[in-house]
Amino acid sequence: QSALTQPASVSGSPGQSVTISCTGTSGDVGSYNLVSWHQQHPGKAPKLIIYEVNKRPSGVSNRFSGSKSGNTASLTISGLQAEDEADYSCCSYAGSSTLVFGGGTKLTVL
Amino acid sequence: QVQLVQSGAEVKKPGASVKVSCQASGYTFINYGISWVRQAPGQGLEWMGRISGYNGDTNFAQKFQDRVTMTTDTSTTTAYMELRNLRYDDTAMYYCARFGTTKVDYWGHGTLITVSS
Numbered sequence: 001q002s003a004l005t006q007p008a009s010v011s012g013s014p015g016q017s018v019t020i021s022c023t024g025t026s027g028d029v030g031s032y033n034l035v036s037w038h039q040q041h042p043g044k045a046p047k048l049i050i051y052e053v054n055k056r057p058s059g060v061s062n063r064f065s066g067s068k069s070g071n072t073a074s075l076t077i078s079g080l081q082a083e084d085e086a087d088y089s090c091c092s093y094a095g096s097s098t099l100v101f102g103g104g105t106k107l108t109v110l
Numbered sequence: 111q112v113q114l115v116q117s118g119a120e121v122k123k124p125g126a127s128v129k130v131s132c133q134a135s136g137y138t139f140i141n142y143g144i145s146w147v148r149q150a151p152g153q154g155l156e157w158m159g160r161i162s163g164y165n166g167d168t169n170f171a172q173k174f175q176d177r178v179t180m181t182t183d184t185s186t187t188t189a190y191m192e193l194r195n196l197r198y199d200d201t202a203m204y205y206c207a208r209f210g211t212t213k214v215d216y217w218g219h220g221t222l223i224t225v226s227s
Contacts, residue, residue, distance in 0.1 A: 001171055003154065034212045038155070045205060045217040046155065057215070089155050093212045097160055097169040099145065104154035 004029065004090055004102035011108040017078040020105045022090030023071055028100050030071040034093035037066060037075045040104075041086045050075060077107070085109045112136040114144075114206050114218035121224045122196050129192040130221045132206030139182075140164045143209035144189035146180065148202040149220075156202075160209045161189060196225045 005023040012018040022035065029035055033053045038046035048057055050066040053073060063078045073092070077084055090102040117131040132144060145160040159170035161180040168180050179192040189206055204221045207214035 001173070003156075006154075032212070036213045038214075038217075045219050046207075047217065048213070048215050051213050051215065091155075091157075091213070097143075097167075097211075098171065099157045099160075099214070101147070101155040101157055 001094065001098070001100055004092060004100055006088075006090060006102040006105045008103070009106045009108065011110055012077075012080045013110045014080050014082065016080050017076060018080060018107065020075045020077075020088055020090075020107070022073040022075070022092075022102050024073075024092050024100070025071055028092040028094040029068065029073055031095070032093045033068065035066065035068060035073040036091045037064075038089045038091060039086050040089065046089065080109055082109050112208060112216040114208065114216060116204075116206060116218040116221045119222040119224070121226055123227055124196055124198060124225055126196050126225075127192060127194045128196060128223050129190055130204050130206075130223070132189045132191075132218050134163075134187045134189065134208070137208070139184060139187040143211075144180075144182070145207045145209040145214050146178075146191045147205045147207055147214070149205070150199070150202040153202075155205075158191070163189075193223075196223075198225050201225045 037050040040046040053068045054066040089104045094100045113135045115133045140163045143162045146158040181190045206218040208216040
C-alpha cells in the first residue's frame with residue numbers, strides 16, 4: 001500500500017490553468033475509476049472536490065475537472081483564482097474497502 | 111447537513127493509548143462507514159482504515175493493523191478509533207471521514223494527538 005505519487009508543488013498565475021498529476025499502480029488507480037481529489041486550505045479539514053475520476057459534488061466549481069489515463073489521474077484547475085491556493089490530495093480505491101492517498105501538492109497562485 | 115464532530119486534542123506519553131471519537135449527524139449512520147485518516151505535521155494524508163456503520167466490519171492499512179482498533183456505537187451514531195503503543199511519530203492530526211464504499215466524502219474537523227514525554 002504505497003502512497004500515490006504527486007508533485008510537491010505547482011504554481012500558476014490568476015486566470016491560467018494548472019494540472020496536478022497523481023500516479024499509482026495497476027492495483028489502485030489503474031484498476032478502478034474511483035479516484036477522488038480533496039482540497040485543503042491551511043489549518044482546515046480536507047474537502048472533496050472530485051470523485052469517480054471526473055464527477056463534481058454539488059456546489060464545487062466547474063473550474064475543477066478530473067481525468068485518468070492508465071495508472072495516472074490528473075486534476076485540472078482552470079481560470080485560477082487566489083482562493084484556489086491550497087493543498088490538493090488525490091485518493092484512490094485500492095480494493096477490499098481500502099483507500100490510498102497521494103502525498104499532496106501545494107498549489108501557489110502567483 | 112452531514113456533520114462529523116470529533117473529540118478534543120490530547121497529549122500522550124510514548125507507549126500510551128489514545129481513543130478518538132467522531133459523532134456523526136445529518137445522515138443515516140448505518141448506511142455508511144467511517145474512515146480514519148491522519149496527517150503528520152507538514153505531511154500528506156494517510157489512510158488508516160475504515161469501519162462499517164452497518165455491521166462493524168473493519169479494514170486497516172497494513173501499517174496500523176497491529177495497533178489500531180475501530181468501533182462504532184449505533185445508538186449514539188459515534189465512531190471510535192483507538193491507537194495503542196504510541197510513538198513520537200504518531201503525532202498528527204487525526205480525521206474521521208464518512209466512507210461511502212469507495213470514497214470519503216465528508217470530513218470531521220480533526221483531532222490533534224501529540225506524543226510527548
